[in-house]
Amino acid sequence: MQRRMTLWAWLGIAVAVVWTLLPIYWFLKMSLLTPDEIARFPPPLVPLDPTPAAYFNIFGFDYQVTPELVRRASGQAGQIINGLINSLIVSIVVTAITMLVVVPLAYVFARLDFRFKQALLITILLSVALPPVSTLIPFYALYVQLGLAGTLFGLIVVTLTITIPFVTWMLIGYLRNLPPVERLARVDGYSRLETLVFIVIPLARSGIAVAAVIAFLFAWNEYTYALVLVNGTPANTLATALSGFLFQHPEPSHLAAALVVSILPPVLVAYFLQRHIAEMNLVDPIR
Amino acid sequence: MAGQVTSTGRTSELSNLQFALLMALPVLLFLVLVVAYPLGYALWMSFQQIVFFGGYRTNFVGLANYATMLGDDKFWWSIWVTVRFTVESVLLAMAIGLALALLLNRPMRRPGLIRTIIMLPWCVSLYGTGIMFSYLATGQTGFATAIAFFFGADRPVSFVNRQWVIEVLAIGNAWNMAPLVAFFLLANLKTIPTRLYDLAAIDRMSPLETFWNVTLPPLRFTLFVFTCITTVLSMKLFDFIFVLSGGGPGTASAVMTYQIYKISFRDLNLGYGAAQSFVLLFLIVGSTMTLYALWGRREAAR
Numbered sequence: 001m002q003r004r005m006t007l008w009a010w011l012g013i014a015v016a017v018v019w020t021l022l023p024i025y026w027f028l029k030m031s032l033l034t035p036d037e038i039a040r041f042p043p044p045l046v047p048l049d050p051t052p053a054a055y056f057n058i059f060g061f062d063y064q065v066t067p068e069l070v071r072r073a074s075g076q077a078g079q080i081i082n083g084l085i086n087s088l089i090v091s092i093v094v095t096a097i098t099m100l101v102v103v104p105l106a107y108v109f110a111r112l113d114f115r116f117k118q119a120l121l122i123t124i125l126l127s128v129a130l131p132p133v134s135t136l137i138p139f140y141a142l143y144v145q146l147g148l149a150g151t152l153f154g155l156i157v158v159t160l161t162i163t164i165p166f167v168t169w170m171l172i173g174y175l176r177n178l179p180p181v182e183r184l185a186r187v188d189g190y191s192r193l194e195t196l197v198f199i200v201i202p203l204a205r206s207g208i209a210v211a212a213v214i215a216f217l218f219a220w221n222e223y224t225y226a227l228v229l230v231n232g233t234p235a236n237t238l239a240t241a242l243s244g245f246l247f248q249h250p251e252p253s254h255l256a257a258a259l260v261v262s263i264l265p266p267v268l269v270a271y272f273l274q275r276h277i278a279e280m281n282l283v284d285p286i287r
Numbered sequence: 288m289a290g291q292v293t294s295t296g297r298t299s300e301l302s303n304l305q306f307a308l309l310m311a312l313p314v315l316l317f318l319v320l321v322v323a324y325p326l327g328y329a330l331w332m333s334f335q336q337i338v339f340f341g342g343y344r345t346n347f348v349g350l351a352n353y354a355t356m357l358g359d360d361k362f363w364w365s366i367w368v369t370v371r372f373t374v375e376s377v378l379l380a381m382a383i384g385l386a387l388a389l390l391l392n393r394p395m396r397r398p399g400l401i402r403t404i405i406m407l408p409w410c411v412s413l414y415g416t417g418i419m420f421s422y423l424a425t426g427q428t429g430f431a432t433a434i435a436f437f438f439g440a441d442r443p444v445s446f447v448n449r450q451w452v453i454e455v456l457a458i459g460n461a462w463n464m465a466p467l468v469a470f471f472l473l474a475n476l477k478t479i480p481t482r483l484y485d486l487a488a489i490d491r492m493s494p495l496e497t498f499w500n501v502t503l504p505p506l507r508f509t510l511f512v513f514t515c516i517t518t519v520l521s522m523k524l525f526d527f528i529f530v531l532s533g534g535g536p537g538t539a540s541a542v543m544t545y546q547i548y549k550i551s552f553r554d555l556n557l558g559y560g561a562a563q564s565f566v567l568l569f570l571i572v573g574s575t576m577t578l579y580a581l582w583g584r585r586e587a588a589r
Binding site: 009012013016017019020021022023024026027030041042043044045101102104105107108109112113114115116117120123124125126127128129130131132133134135136137138139141142157158160161164165166169170173174176177192193206207210214217220221223224227239242243252255259262263266267269270271273274275 | 302303304306307310311313314315317318319321322324325326328329332383386387390393395399401402403404405406407408409410411412413414415416418419420422423427428429430432433434435436437443459462466467470471474475478508509512516519522523525526530544547548551557560561564565567568571572575
């Protein structure tokens with residue numbers, strides 16, 4: 001592989017960056033437009049008079065554009081702030097629990113041979129395949145009986161049913177590629193659990209970090225269950241607060257600003273993740 | 288497979304099965320409880336006619352819900368839309384993911400910045416992607432309209448129509464999923480020792496041959512796993528389509544999940560909706576099984 005950047009590589013990266021950023025730019029632009037500009041046709045390519053008003057409005061602050069013109073705080077501000085806090089709680093708790101149970105689970109499936117392995121693996125795969133649309137009604141019926149509808153605890157449990165199978169499935173593939181360290185660890189007198197905790201987990205830390213980010217993103221972005229189970233309750237998440245915007249004919253700039261805000265925490269997480277990807281070359285590929 | 292440990296048979300230590308159960312059993316119990324219950328409930332519903340008006344009651348109707356499906360044009364149409372959407376999504380996501388991974392694997396300036404940018408779509412939720420692409424693709428607010436007017440057109444350009452709406456959905460879905468694919472492939476690419484490329488150069492391999500013989504082999508298992516994952520995700524996708532097109536225009540993008548939602552929550556025909564959701568579940572499981580039989584078994588055995 002060439003060591004220098006060719007013209008084609010530059011072109012490729014340019015295309016990739018435009019492909020990635022265009023939809024985000026279009027929305028970022030919308031969040032900075034004035035109401036007049038949003039109503040204008042054809043839609044402007046760049047904001048001519050960008051104002052951050054919408055970002056103040058969605059958090060409940062008025063924004064003074066000129067001495068005469070004030071853009072009023074959004075009536076949804078309370079929902080947005082509440083949703084932001086709830087989403088953070090749910091995502092962090094779900095990520096922590098998921099990682100705690102998924103790492104050992106994926107490890108035994110990836111590295112050990114035992115009876116019933118195929119059958120157990122298929123159970124996990126089946127739960128990956130379950131469409132939320134078909135489990136919504138049963139979950140809702142159960143939650144109403146147990147008093148879990150509209151609670152963060154209920155949402156955390158149901159989100160775990162999404163993250164655990166999915167992240168397990170991904171980690172199995174990653175752990176399979178680790179070098180065969182178990183035998184060496186046993187020669188050194190490690191028990192199985194010690195091998196996992198002291199040898200495998202440090203060796204696989206990049207893959208585990210990636211898995212944690214995936215769990216966080218799934219929890220942060222979960223919408224279908226939240227829509228039915230917690231929408232309109234104090235336990236609403238940012239996702240349902242946002243869709244509240246969508247269906248109540250909002251000012252488009254408020255919707256856009258709220259969406260941009262909802263991307264920020266995952267972006268921070270993703271920034272830390274990409275450093276782990278850079279470290280991922282610790283695996284000896286000779287098999 | 289390299290790296291697997293077989294049971295030594297010593298009685299003082301846990302066997303593989305015991306250790307595996309110790310690690311996996313609590314999780315599996317949780318999964319069975321929270322997965323088997325809704326599944327069983329939905330199965331029961333699919334054999335019932337559930338009536339809300341004039342007092343809630345259920346009548347056992349056997350396989351009638353399943354029989355209704357056979358003559359339901361909307362049902363067959365939704366299967367076709369789902370298949371078309373899934374195939375397009377998976378092909379696009381895998382191709383774009385592979386291309387992004389190969390790009391990111393090249394030495395470049397500011398790799399951290401470029402990686403973070405490429406990863407961005409993955410941070411956007413699916414309903415968020417749906418909102419973004421609906422504004423991006425419809426005529427009134429769309430990017431294509433803005434560009435067309437810039438070059439002197441006088442009519443809006445919209446892609447949310449009967450002809451193109453599924454492609455808009457597939458592109459948006461691929462936009463969202465491709466970074467996930469790219470980053471796992473990139474992690475694989477990083478494990479290829481550079482000396483293999485030196486050897487390929489000594490052998491005077493063409494770039495295509497190098498790609499085929501050096502780059503691709505370590506990626507193949509990941510490619511298989513992510514083909515399965517993107518297939519499953521696309522087939523059970525709901526919120527994105529619900530937000531972007533709402534199954535429309537007309538029924539042009541009424542995928543199975545949307546159809547099930549509509550039957551269950553709008554028409555309140557819970558039994559029929561549950562029956563269709565089982566068909567969807569079998570389609571999802573069936574397509575991953577088929578992928579495994581045709582492709583995955585070979586990769587896993589390598």
